[in-house]
Amino acid sequence: IxxxxxxxxxxxxxxxxxxxxxxxxxxxxxxxxxxxxxxxxxxxxxxTQSEQSWRNYLDPLSQKITQVEDEDFSSNTLNDLRKELQIHEQYSG
Structure with missing residues (x-):
């Protein structure tokens, strides 16, 4: 689980x-x-998943969000993902 x-x-x-x-x-x-x-x-x-495991998930996600932002696209899902990334970066551990 x-x-x-x-x-x-x-x-x-x-x-x-x-x-x-x-x-x-x-x-x-x-x-x-x-x-x-x-x-x-x-x-x-x-x-607990290692920090490297999280990086393997979060780094490509962050890159994709940046790519989509460059296309002038916005959605609630993107906003939620941005916030999740920010929370992880600021408070992980």
Whole structure:
């Protein structure tokens, strides 16, 4: 199972606000593990994606957004993606 989780016990208010709007069920890894075990699953392994894994996803996404912006195209989806990139860059970890 893959899930977005808080990587800190004290997330910044801006990050909390962003994720409350986009994924209000976001929790810590520990909370998710407890929920899975309560549901009867055995958690064999849990790990956080490396920063390089995130770069492999976010860098091409950022480049594509820049390319589309150059074409004078705008949408709510692009705005949401821009905000997600900004939140990750500013608050990751």
């Amino acid at each position: 893959s899930d977005l989780v808080w990587l800190t016990d004290n997330p910044d208010a801006e990050a909390i606000e962003f994720w409350q709007q986009n994924y209000p069920d976001m929790a810590t890894s520990e909370q998710r593990i407890k929920e899975m075990m309560k549901a009867g699953y055995e958690v064999i392994e849990s790990f």
